[in-house]
Amino acid sequence: MNAPGGRRWWALLPLTLAVLTLGFDITILNVALPTIAADLGAGTADLQWMVNAYVLVFAGLMLPCGALGDRYGHRRSMLVGLTLFAAGSLVAAAANTAGPVIAARAVMGLGAAVLTPIALATLPVLFTEPRERAKALSVVIAAMGAGIPLGPLIGGWLLDHYWWGSIFLINVPVAAAAMVATALLIPEFRDPAPRPVDVLGAALATTGLVAVVYGVIEAPTRGWTDPVTVVALAGGLALVAVFAWWQRHTRHPLIDLPLFGEPLFVWGSVAAALASFALLGLLFVVPQYLHLVGGYDAFGTGLRLLPVIGGIVVGAPVGERFAALCGVRVPVAGGLLLATAGLTLGATTGAATGYALTATWLAVTGVGVGAALAPAVDAVLGVLSPERSGSGIAITMTFRYVGGAFGVAVLGSLLAGQHAATPVAAFMDGMTTVLLVSAAVTAVGAALTAAAMPRRGAPTAIGPTRT
Numbered sequence: 004m005n006a007p008g009g010r011r012w013w014a015l016l017p018l019t020l021a022v023l024t025l026g027f028d029i030t031i032l033n034v035a036l037p038t039i040a041a042d043l044g045a046g047t048a049d050l051q052w053m054v055n056a057y058v059l060v061f062a063g064l065m066l067p068c069g070a071l072g073d074r075y076g077h078r079r080s081m082l083v084g085l086t087l088f089a090a091g092s093l094v095a096a097a098a099n100t101a102g103p104v105i106a107a108r109a110v111m112g113l114g115a116a117v118l119t120p121i122a123l124a125t126l127p128v129l130f131t132e133p134r135e136r137a138k139a140l141s142v143v144i145a146a147m148g149a150g151i152p153l154g155p156l157i158g159g160w161l162l163d164h165y166w167w168g169s170i171f172l173i174n175v176p177v178a179a180a181a182m183v184a185t186a187l188l189i190p191e192f193r194d195p196a197p198r199p200v201d202v203l204g205a206a207l208a209t210t211g212l213v214a215v216v217y218g219v220i221e222a223p224t225r226g227w228t229d230p231v232t233v234v235a236l237a238g239g240l241a242l243v244a245v246f247a248w249w250q251r252h253t254r255h256p257l258i259d260l261p262l263f264g265e266p267l268f269v270w271g272s273v274a275a276a277l278a279s280f281a282l283l284g285l286l287f288v289v290p291q292y293l294h295l296v297g298g299y300d301a302f303g304t305g306l307r308l309l310p311v312i313g314g315i316v317v318g319a320p321v322g323e324r325f326a327a328l329c330g331v332r333v334p335v336a337g338g339l340l341l342a343t344a345g346l347t348l349g350a351t352t353g354a355a356t357g358y359a360l361t362a363t364w365l366a367v368t369g370v371g372v373g374a375a376l377a378p379a380v381d382a383v384l385g386v387l388s389p390e391r392s393g394s395g396i397a398i399t400m401t402f403r404y405v406g407g408a409f410g411v412a413v414l415g416s417l418l419a420g421q422h423a424a425t426p427v428a429a430f431m432d433g434m435t436t437v438l439l440v441s442a443a444v445t446a447v448g449a450a451l452t453a454a455a456m457p458r459r460g461a462p463t464a465i466g467p468t469r470t
Contacts, residue, residue: 330457334374
């Protein structure tokens, strides 16, 4: 059901608010952990689970939540996701021990697992004309990408003026506004011929992905050869393999396997994951650099990440314009190449480097990420039928998120493995290594997408396979 006239563009408001809030919530907690530890008497294990509870539930449940959104309705799912996210935020803000915060973060992760695929899946329903969809998507992608580096800025300001619970409480009015806008502006849409719920497939996907992500999270601290890491990764990958086998043999699969035969879907998903890898690699080391070497507090650190946000906001619509002019392959490969240049320039940063150089390479990398990410996701959406857009885009977002978590774990191991005469020197050596590895990954991605991604897609939406 297509929203009439200008109402479609107003309907971008709740979608943008939702993804912006989810973006900064990924990083906002990190700046508050020391304060939470002191006020709640939380130990290291408690703090780790405050972070991990969100990550594990989010990554593990995105696939089934996307499929359920197609079945029960996009607007209804958006409202459920926003309610869960707001309720979890309220409980976390009011908590006076670590346990409720951990539980609340898990609920917030469930809300995020519902919202992330459905917010993107709603775009092809609202905007059936490809150029309009691309323009709308560039707005949502800019908000999604900008939200992640906004976390330290917003969190730092809130901690300077209020108590630690404010980093959760800020989600409530934003979610409430998004709920009102969703109810008023977004038309309901669901698969008119829904297939039965693949309960076994959902269980296999969830447990497998949770195990894989848990192993990835634990690897930097326990080590990649630690029994817990090995068992989690091996067991999770085995369950994912069983899930793939089950999807090929069940009459009503959770996901549409024919999508993996569509080059635009495959390479759009790969490019989205690699663009996110570049962003996460940058955000993994730069806040630490600004704090440890530059001596900035949380708010000052967040303020100096603004060039990344500006770059993404500029890059996303530029990438979509180039896609309209010369095909999706050019901005995706070019954006990844530009991110490579920014990260390589960043690797020349030293302890005495002025902020002007840092701001320059942050902005260049941000433009590259935005220019690659927006047309890559648009290419994926163009392949999907509206009836199965939730489950389809959930595959891409899961791949992007799990791949990003794996990348951060590898980069964390590289950073921790550096040794030098002083902690600052060791960190700078590690930062150089991290940025060069990130640049190498995006360079390979640029070469692969330039060679294999279709120049233009006139994709035929791949709908559900009926049996």
